[in-house]
Amino acid sequence: MQRLNQMLKTTAVRLTLVYTLLFGLLAVGVIAYVSYNTGNLIISQIQSTVDEEISQIARQTRRGGVRRLIPMIERRARQPGANLYLVSDAGGRIIAGNVRDLDRDLLREDGWLIPPFSYQRFGDRDRDGQAIAKVFSLPGGLRLLVGRDIGDAERFRQIVGRASTLSLVVMVLTGLVLWFFVGRRALKHIDSVSQSSQRIIAGDLSQRLPLSGSGDEFDRLSSSLNALISRVEKLNTGVTVMSDSIAHDLKTPLTRLRNRAEAALPKSDDPEVLQEVIADADSLINTFNALLMISQVESGARAVQLEAIPLAPILRDVHELFEPSTEESGIELVLDIDAEIDARANRELIAQALTNLLDNALKYGSGADDPKFVLRLFADKGQACISVCDNGPGIPADQQEAVTERFVRLDSSRTQPGSGLGLSLVKAVASLHSGQLVLKNNDPGLYAEFRLPIAV
């Protein structure tokens, strides 16, 4: 259903739909026009034939009187495929002709009887016919009706109508089929492009949009976009390389500074100041270490070994590590192992990611009256999921994406210590495991979910 909905929204499908509708309406118009004109043509032919006959009959009646009229009518009426003839007296009684019965009121006035009326013909007992006719007054109060059955014309009209309807149906069906295939093809193309785009948006800038090689408009668009992505990738790599080299190059002198301060500590008159220098240097070194660690994790699976390991013990270890800290802060830390799951993972990195998540929860998520963190392992849609949730203030939905970027911190947390790198590392660890980091609202609080493929 959703797929159909998606298809209805594609340009190709919309165009096909509009064209089908337009041609359908046009065809209906043409058919209506043709059948209207066909009808009119037949009727006007009948009218001229009937007029011709009446004037003949009138001429002969004037010449021969009413006495010659009756046999003439009878003769004409008996001819095969004859028109309708009827002569009645002034009272409406039928005197001659081949019409057995019709509505007598029709004879009252001279002139054309259109639209068609019903009548019965001699020898045709069971069947009502449809005809148009002209009524004409003859001397002596007699009334003459000459007309023609329009059954043939109606049948013709029906044939034309049926053929037209059939062709209309075929056309609409063809349109729909075309619509389906064109739409599906376009959709398939768009789908593969948007899938690649999603991966690129998710941070994998090495991805490129697929090219079909046909050189069509999709290909041209994709290759332009690919060039754009290459450029972005290059710039992005440049930034990362630069921040890494800064971190790397500054770390050595910074460590030297720290070690000198430490060496001077025993001889110092004011050890407090030196202790603070050391602490500050340590926090800077930690930031640089975190930055380098993220880059290293991001830069690829080559350096890190993944092996199929059970995840539950990692959660138990991390839970055990944090349990005293949370208890001291009056937080209930719940460990919920839903299923024993193995995943291809690196224990150290998973543990560090969970440590970062719990550390964040401790720093920013413990504001509730009744603070509670849940560390949970479960399987969902064929993936191993590790979730860490708190019931603190959470992260606004529009910033959940941004906080996984390096150095991005919420304004409300700037007063707290921290480097803004914790979630970046968690995200990098998730992608290294071919998994994702999902942040959601826990209403209240933050729900962080770490999804990775289950090992088979």
Next chain:
Amino acid sequence: MNILIVEDDQLLAEQLTESLRENGHETVHIDDGVKGEAEARRTAYDVMIVDRMMPGQDGLAMISALREDGVNTPTLILSALGQVDDRVTGLRAGGDDYLAKPYAFSELLARVEILGRRNENQAADTTLTVADLVLDRIGHAAVRAGQKIVLQPREYRLLEYLMRNEGKLVTRTMLLQHVWDLHFDPQTNVIDVHISRLRGKIDKDFDQPLLQTVRGRGYRLAEPELAKD
């Protein structure tokens, strides 16, 4: 202690030598892997500090070669790489501990001193004793001044590690590494809370505190009169 430094970076080696000597250790510096291996075979050192990346023969090859021939001098590997899995390969090659450059000297010193201790303490004593605190390594139970102390499994491991390294400084990173088998820098105070829990059990009801905090560095378990900072 007698320490062999195998390091090709002259400046770094000098700083290391100077700092270690200030802390009362004897050092010998060799600047390449092949000569370093020969020196390690010739003389019995308490600890070796070996740089991983060196011209001639790299640190890992040197350690593997020594281990194959039964030279088991405790070794701290230094590496400029600091990669997640370098530690694993370093330890697999026969290193006993691993530190990424650049390192805080106090961290290096703490690790070297503990490595030096390893030989004496490696003998699987069934009990460890510090002052009036006795740890039964078979029954996993602690007794202080005749009073039984109930320990959680992790508290036992923490206390055991501290007692095995009696009188030595242990850093938070080392505790996380040896007690939890996790090898990253604990940025939080989680370790401190574990220590204060343990302190509550072994020190709270007694006059003499054994578990001391060394400010900005780590912890040390020692008899009070032996404690120094």
